[in-house]
Amino acid sequence: MNVAAKGEAGTWLVAGAAAACLAALLALLAWLTLAGLAALWPSRIVEARLDDGRNALGEIVASSDAALAIRTSERDRIGGGYVRLLRSTIASTSEPDDAFVVALADGRRLYGRGDASVAAAAQRDSGSPEAEETVWPNALGFFGRAGLFVRHAGRFLATSTPAPALVGGVLPALIGTVTLVALMSLIVMPLGVAAAVYLHERRGFAASLVRGAIANLAGVPSIVYGVLGLGLFVHGLGADLDRWFFADRLPVPTFGAGGLLWAALTLAILTLPVVVVSVEEGLARIPPSLRAGSLALGATEGETIWRLLLPAARPALLTGLILAIARAAGAVAPLMLVGVVKLAPALPVDATFPYLHPSRQFMHLGFTVYDAALAGPDALRGVPRAFAAALLLVAVVVALNLFAIVLRNRLRERYRALES
Amino acid sequence: MSVNPDTYGAFLRTKHDPALTRRRQRRDRLGQLAVQLGTVVVLAALLSIPLFLIASLAAWTPLPERAWERLGTLFAGTLKAATCALLVAVPLGIGAAVFNASFASPRFRGWFKPCLEILEAIPTVVLGLVAFATVAPWLKGHVATLLALVVAMPALLLAGGFALGARAKHANGWLPLWILPVMIAIVAVAASTSRQPLIAVTTPWNTLLIGLALGLAAVPLVFSIAEDALMLIPATHVRSALALGATRWQAFVSIVMPAARSGFIAAIVLGASRCLGETMIVLMASGNTPLADFNLLEGVRTLSAELVLGLPEAAPPGGAYRLLLLAALALFVLTFTLNLVAAQARARLHRRADRGALA
Numbered sequence: 001m002n003v004a005a006k007g008e009a010g011t012w013l014v015a016g017a018a019a020a021c022l023a024a025l026l027a028l029l030a031w032l033t034l035a036g037l038a039a040l041w042p043s044r045i046v047e048a049r050l051d052d053g054r055n056a057l058g059e060i061v062a063s064s065d066a067a068l069a070i071r072t073s074e075r076d077r078i079g080g081g082y083v084r085l086l087r088s089t090i091a092s093t094s095e096p097d098d099a100f101v102v103a104l105a106d107g108r109r110l111y112g113r114g115d116a117s118v119a120a121a122a123q124r125d126s127g128s129p130e131a132e133e134t135v136w137p138n139a140l141g142f143f144g145r146a147g148l149f150v151r152h153a154g155r156f157l158a159t160s161t162p163a164p165a166l167v168g169g170v171l172p173a174l175i176g177t178v179t180l181v182a183l184m185s186l187i188v189m190p191l192g193v194a195a196a197v198y199l200h201e202r203r204g205f206a207a208s209l210v211r212g213a214i215a216n217l218a219g220v221p222s223i224v225y226g227v228l229g230l231g232l233f234v235h236g237l238g239a240d241l242d243r244w245f246f247a248d249r250l251p252v253p254t255f256g257a258g259g260l261l262w263a264a265l266t267l268a269i270l271t272l273p274v275v276v277v278s279v280e281e282g283l284a285r286i287p288p289s290l291r292a293g294s295l296a297l298g299a300t301e302g303e304t305i306w307r308l309l310l311p312a313a314r315p316a317l318l319t320g321l322i323l324a325i326a327r328a329a330g331a332v333a334p335l336m337l338v339g340v341v342k343l344a345p346a347l348p349v350d351a352t353f354p355y356l357h358p359s360r361q362f363m364h365l366g367f368t369v370y371d372a373a374l375a376g377p378d379a380l381r382g383v384p385r386a387f388a389a390a391l392l393l394v395a396v397v398v399a400l401n402l403f404a405i406v407l408r409n410r411l412r413e414r415y416r417a418l419e420s
Numbered sequence: 421m422s423v424n425p426d427t428y429g430a431f432l433r434t435k436h437d438p439a440l441t442r443r444r445q446r447r448d449r450l451g452q453l454a455v456q457l458g459t460v461v462v463l464a465a466l467l468s469i470p471l472f473l474i475a476s477l478a479a480w481t482p483l484p485e486r487a488w489e490r491l492g493t494l495f496a497g498t499l500k501a502a503t504c505a506l507l508v509a510v511p512l513g514i515g516a517a518v519f520n521a522s523f524a525s526p527r528f529r530g531w532f533k534p535c536l537e538i539l540e541a542i543p544t545v546v547l548g549l550v551a552f553a554t555v556a557p558w559l560k561g562h563v564a565t566l567l568a569l570v571v572a573m574p575a576l577l578l579a580g581g582f583a584l585g586a587r588a589k590h591a592n593g594w595l596p597l598w599i600l601p602v603m604i605a606i607v608a609v610a611a612s613t614s615r616q617p618l619i620a621v622t623t624p625w626n627t628l629l630i631g632l633a634l635g636l637a638a639v640p641l642v643f644s645i646a647e648d649a650l651m652l653i654p655a656t657h658v659r660s661a662l663a664l665g666a667t668r669w670q671a672f673v674s675i676v677m678p679a680a681r682s683g684f685i686a687a688i689v690l691g692a693s694r695c696l697g698e699t700m701i702v703l704m705a706s707g708n709t710p711l712a713d714f715n716l717l718e719g720v721r722t723l724s725a726e727l728v729l730g731l732p733e734a735a736p737p738g739g740a741y742r743l744l745l746l747a748a749l750a751l752f753v754l755t756f757t758l759n760l761v762a763a764q765a766r767a768r769l770h771r772r773a774d775r776g777a778l779a
Binding site for chain 1: 433444445447448449450451452454455457458460461463464465466467468469472473476486511512513514515516518519520523524532533534535536537538539541542543544545546547548549552553554569573577578580581582592596597599600603604607614621636639643667668669673693694696697698699700704708724727728731732736744745748751752755756758759760762763
């Protein structure tokens, strides 16, 4: 072994760094999938007999070497049934086949043993008018559980969030996110494309000013954009709008409080650099001969751009849009200043005229993750719920990004074909 | 691509139809106007951030008592969190970039970059959730394990390099995929050992945790800037060195690394800028305790977290509101300056690359 070859060991260090990045990504995605799906997977019901003769029936929600936390029947309020049992005091645990769980419409869960009539009696005693479902999970086989899981997942996606417990589905947050992102796209795309065309066509001081602003502001933290949205849009523009058009409703603010419109505008500014950069890159890759040919045939500048360059750069426009959407869907911090709420009384889109309500507060998937994990009323329910919402969010964002990556690769091949 | 027949037909007709020509020119001017209008709006929107912050601070309201002390504490917390995160992000990001640009096989490169783009795309609120709910409870009992891993992993890699790498004439382009399972196995074994914790922590949501999560969030940015710089170095230089008998690692250390130095600086500076302004991770996993000390086992509170927590309650003309705007301005100036520095460093590198003066 000569001395020079020894230096080759350094490649192992940098390869290790690359491996660590991959390991982190894999671990993160795997854990998210696991924890997100586990939140919806039906858990078994455990009966723990204690040394002193008492017993506790319910689901294990946390366990450590020293103790178990079990959710037993929540007779009067949600989150009211947790018991912590020291492992040293537990005589035996079992999973009886006849144990049932009744999920009540208000989010409470009741546990018991017996057949359907016992379950119905338990539900009547609880004071809740209806039960969402009654199941005997210990008696179910794998496929029975999988069916239950699918039903839970469907309910998580497609039902609304009841107050005040914040359990149940995330449909309002999903609708809020989609509406917000759609509105933001409508604002950011025309502006971003216009700026990209300008940067592509012009050189000079103004162009370099725009370019510099875009390049440097792309790195400004998103929370600063949120401060801008709050100060300029909500407290500035919104308060003015209220004074001019909604004076009869004051002091109740209409646009003077955070809402969908201000959030969309804030996110539009936040994602402008992404759109401009990727559209300009797309325009720059189009061979100049195409443009020269068009001009030589007598087309005006505008016609060349509108009918030749922009259609040729369509994939780049799409890439910009997708990246902007992915960035906007994941941005939570600025939204917390401009109108996202943990529980909105009404959806931002509904069937009453004018269908889209830009001044309404809204719910957001990313904020649901934060809120369920940290600010929810019941942390032992909140964290699994946050993981399920996070899995949904990551699935959407990663899918969008993968799509953008595939599109970009195809774009490169297409330009290569154009050049040859 | 063929010429659009409409355009061509329109051109033929214009020869005989002055009205059509006028209409086309008018449409053209309208189009130009729209583009300029859009650009002006974009510029106004982007410049409105500094203008708004400065303008609203100029309106004089007295700051609350001990405001500067408060800002100082937050500033110290921000710096502490960002430094800790950089200690994670810079070795990982730059190391991965170096491997990817100088040693990886082309097919590995084609896969690796999108992987890091996916990592970048994961919303920080999700990273915050995992740090808060999963890593923190583990870290509470395993601070010593973590530190041991941080020391042992590079040592093991170097040992592996000396034992196995020296035999191969050129580095294996897929090396990370060989290391990956071993690394996962070591971390998994180390993570699952449970003993009495050697280092007791008061709070599981401490700066160490922030460093890990925030650092991971900044890795893709550091990676892409550094890799960008490394890719600018002409391959002919490296090939000449190899022809003269240098190993790949020698070629990298003596030729590529010095040439790409400004790129590395830009990567570190941009990584710092990212870490300073990141909000959700710090908000969720730091405990938000305003402390100005250098204990990594205590929590922190950063400027960004203070903004999110404080602004919804602060009323516009008040002193508390003004203090928060001041915090926002500080954050803006800090990150903007860092971005400028990084942009300068990158521009220098690109200029030299264009001149062919690298290496």
